[in-house]
Amino acid sequence: MNRIQRLFQGKNRNILNIYFTAGYPNLQDTETIILNLEKAGADLVEVGMPYSDPLADGPTIQESGTQALQNGMTLPLLFEQLEVVRQKTNIPLVMMGYFNQVMQYGEQKFFEKAAAVGIDGLILPDLPLYEYESKYRKIVEELGLSISFLISPQTEAARVKKVDELSNGFIYMVSSSSITGAKSEISSTQIDYFERINAMQLKNPRLIGFGISSHATYRQACQYANGAIIGSAFIKAVGGSTDVAASTRDFVKGILTA
Amino acid sequence: MAPITVNEQGYYGEFGGAFIPEMLHPNVEELRQKYLDLSSQPDFQREFQHLLRDYVGRPTPLYLAKRLSEYYGTTIYLKREDLCHTGAHKINNTIGQILLAKRLGKTRIIAETGAGQHGVATATVCALMGIQCIVYMGEVDIKRQAPNVARMRMLGAEVRPATSGSKTLKDATNEAIRDWINNPVDTHYIIGSVVGPHPYPDMVARFQSVISEEIMWQLEEHTGKKYPDAVIACVGGGSNAAGAFYHYLNEEKVRLIAVEAAGEGIHSGKSAATSVLGTKGVIHGSRTLLMQTEDGQIVEPHSISAGLDYPGIGPMHAHLISTGRAEAISITDEEALEAAVLVSRREGIIPALETAHAFAALKYMQYKPSDILVFCLSGRGDKDLDTYMKHL
Ligand SMILES: Cc1ncc(COP(=O)(O)O)c(C=O)c1O
Numbered sequence: 001m002n003r004i005q006r007l008f009q010g011k012n013r014n015i016l017n018i019y020f021t022a023g024y025p026n027l028q029d030t031e032t033i034i035l036n037l038e039k040a041g042a043d044l045v046e047v048g049m050p051y052s053d054p055l056a057d058g059p060t061i062q063e064s065g066t067q068a069l070q071n072g073m074t075l076p077l078l079f080e081q082l083e084v085v086r087q088k089t090n091i092p093l094v095m096m097g098y099f100n101q102v103m104q105y106g107e108q109k110f111f112e113k114a115a116a117v118g119i120d121g122l123i124l125p126d127l128p129l130y131e132y133e134s135k136y137r138k139i140v141e142e143l144g145l146s147i148s149f150l151i152s153p154q155t156e157a158a159r160v161k162k163v164d165e166l167s168n169g170f171i172y173m174v175s176s177s178s179i180t181g182a183k184s185e186i187s188s189t190q191i192d193y194f195e196r197i198n199a200m201q202l203k204n205p206r207l208i209g210f211g212i213s214s215h216a217t218y219r220q221a222c223q224y225a226n227g228a229i230i231g232s233a234f235i236k237a238v239g240g241s242t243d244v245a246a247s248t249r250d251f252v253k254g255i256l257t258a
Numbered sequence: 259m260a261p262i263t264v265n266e267q268g269y270y271g272e273f274g275g276a277f278i279p280e281m282l283h284p285n286v287e288e289l290r291q292k293y294l295d296l297s298s299q300p301d302f303q304r305e306f307q308h309l310l311r312d313y314v315g316r317p318t319p320l321y322l323a324k325r326l327s328e329y330y331g332t333t334i335y336l337k338r339e340d341l342c343h344t345g346a347h348k349i350n351n352t353i354g355q356i357l358l359a360k361r362l363g364k365t366r367i368i369a370e371t372g373a374g375q376h377g378v379a380t381a382t383v384c385a386l387m388g389i390q391c392i393v394y395m396g397e398v399d400i401k402r403q404a405p406n407v408a409r410m411r412m413l414g415a416e417v418r419p420a421t422s423g424s425k426t427l428k429d430a431t432n433e434a435i436r437d438w439i440n441n442p443v444d445t446h447y448i449i450g451s452v453v454g455p456h457p458y459p460d461m462v463a464r465f466q467s468v469i470s471e472e473i474m475w476q477l478e479e480h481t482g483k484k485y486p487d488a489v490i491a492c493v494g495g496g497s498n499a500a501g502a503f504y505h506y507l508n509e510e511k512v513r514l515i516a517v518e519a520a521g522e523g524i525h526s527g528k529s530a531a532t533s534v535l536g537t538k539g540v541i542h543g544s545r546t547l548l549m550q551t552e553d554g555q556i557v558e559p560h561s562i563s564a565g566l567d568y569p570g571i572g573p574m575h576a577h578l579i580s581t582g583r584a585e586a587i588s589i590t591d592e593e594a595l596e597a598a599v600l601v602s603r604r605e606g607i608i609p610a611l612e613t614a615h616a617f618a619a620l621k622y623m624q625y626k627p628s629d630i631l632v633f634c635l636s637g638r639g640d641k642d643l644d645t646y647m648k649h650l
Binding site: 130150151179 | 267276277278435440537553
């Protein structure tokens, strides 16, 4: 059992998962951000591998990725940083990135390296279920890594079941049909969708992501799923910060308390 | 050699597939399930053929270019896609896709464009059908292809600038994909080349295949032979080349020559010569050859021609080139400009900058005086006059 599976065994409500782009705002912030997220009460951290052409991301995450690449972030460097961080914390870590980066690193080598440095899970939004199942499922499962696939309001029931079968750890429930980016409210059509998914009795817990930006939207998401994922709003909070550690803690406190 | 086809998952050999975020899956899957069936229905075919003939002006002529033939000492035919309504081959595909979009019940169309020809062709068919049209175009391309921006606006389309990355075709495509993610129900994305997730490469190739279908019977009329010695076309994403090659793919005696943009020189750091500089990877939902760093970051390309200024090629071309079925030739900005002047002055036809690359390839090709060469004259050069005037 990896740290993600253990986390959900002990806690299945109000999970707070924070996404950050590695190398942003500064190249060496990875450790500061992860340790302070943990200290302030985040349950899970999603480490974004910055990418030149992030198709599923809105302007905030796009720009943070561009900046991170300009700062000099690379996958080998990120693995080095994470290996050091892993000595200092037990918080579950998920790597999120686009599949081309994995391909260039070498798929097998990437999965092995991720497991070796203490990564627990993966989110690869443009890796198709078919490719995963036919080529990578075996190695990912053998290495004990979790993988989370996405569902959106348009995902058909049969496919939701397939996602549930292939995911292990949690399912990433995209809140609305959109790219990432902070929005302010959760609508009644979204609630219908959350309830429809809840009624399906899936084996994996669900985290709601995309558009969660505040204490209010976090609380709302937690009513309909096991927790929430916050990305763009966090990136904005550390963006212009001169004290990334303090901004990180303040942000998490702001989400967890009214 | 095994016949060249696409499999159920959208692969040509090891290239293709559909590497897309889940949010796009329902739309792309619906298209995959329906494109072959819908486009082969009699009512679709009737409307498609009618529009190609009476609206686009097909068949386009296959013209024996006497003075060019004389200059190069061989026989050169030009497939006159520049004479299509809107001035390029792009409209063959947009007619096909708008008819599909209507049958899928879509009420909003988005497109990306580089040179603006695909944007104009999309704006045109949307005007024809009375459907809302939004075209994403890189900020750099909006400047260098201004006449086409004006045409799109005249046709009632909204042109939205793409301001990230190199602000060219790649970035316009990123923005169009993001728009589609945000508008999954009412919108169809008309991709303008044989790129993107399956079924786009195959679907666009089929709609463009009318080019080689016509070349076959027209060449037979002219020469008594259906098969030229070579077909030559420029490749941005590769749609005019796919159309010109299509019915010759499995005829190995016909050489297929794909001409890409070398920009300021293949190794100048300002190039779009994907066949040389590209490695296997994923771009815009397809596993293909693309220009990227060791770390898998996509490299910003360069070409004087907005339509060829793209860091990848369609998966079919990646397959054709890596198996040796097609030959790739890379042409610099300078060589393309020279060829544009030559063709203009020898034939009285001003080619698009994209197309000019194909002509420039002649100086690197081996051919015999007895050969018959067919060039896909993919578009006309009105949109490029500003650039041409600067270099005359
Ligand atoms: C006239 C012309 N030829 C060629 C191209 C390149 O596209 P493709 O490689 O898809 O034919 C373009 C693209 O804008 C074009 O306008």
